[in-house]
Amino acid sequence: MRTDVMQFAALADLAAEPVGPPLPWERSREACGVEFPADYREFIDQFGPGEVRSYLGVNAPWPWPGSSQDGEIFRVFTSRTIEDLGPVFREMRDEDPALCPYPLLPETGGLLHWGGTIQGDQFFWLTSDPDPMEWPVVAWFRGKDLRDAWRRYNMRFVAFLVHALSGEDQDMHDLLNWPNEPFWRRTG
Template structure:
């Protein structure tokens, strides 16, 4: 079973809106702008779905075909918040990408919770996801972003520092094109 299947099982509202064909993302352009490749579970999710929001709380941004350079640049721009935390000595030792082992933005909540990949390993599939909550809880998940989201939504992963239940029971999905379930 793929990681996206795992997420769709935890969030059937997402599966109901899956586009009929795969989205064609130019991953080499994303890597060129970022200076690194991205994890395969994120690529699989991005090829299945445009940017989506769940419950008006969780936002998962995916590249828009033909606009990969802008999508990559927005991931880098999202690191400004982390840089501010570093400057205030509140980042718990984490630093933004492209510094060695730096964090790279991958998702966020409407409450200011941030999800990052901790880069550093030459294999992006080995990158853990770092969760930084608005309550200053920081923790890592070793099995990728899509697995983390599926576990938080299903309740299989404790939402340390995040709302419990994670989505507050609202699993309404909005895709970037405005459709809702």
């Protein structure tokens, strides 16, 4: 297991047992044009989709009941960015580029959504680097002034989760307000 994933597992007191067979990650590029970061792939294979402290949700291209483990799961995952969130953020950018300073998939190097909070904050990867392990996390914090709502974290997915739980990030401090909730709860 990757060191960063092991660190998260230790923090969450999780067993290092995969939730099921690994997803067919090798099909993702052909299915949706995206190769996912290695730390995210291993995290999802180990823990599945879920929530940190019932506050921060982590989405996954997970096979829902009745679906097959083919490329469709990856297309459905990326459609959250392309069809659901993308138009909203593109409209903001068209109104004023400062309101959404990043492109969104399917634009080259665009943001790819991977999760959000119960308060409506949204988390993405910025896919501008050809190496998915170099994709920084970009957050949009709902409730902030729209011109100050974006924050780029120059760290990988799992490192971001550990960072968010450290208590050092003022924007992620609400995550710590749920101490009686399980550290990690699988939702898929």
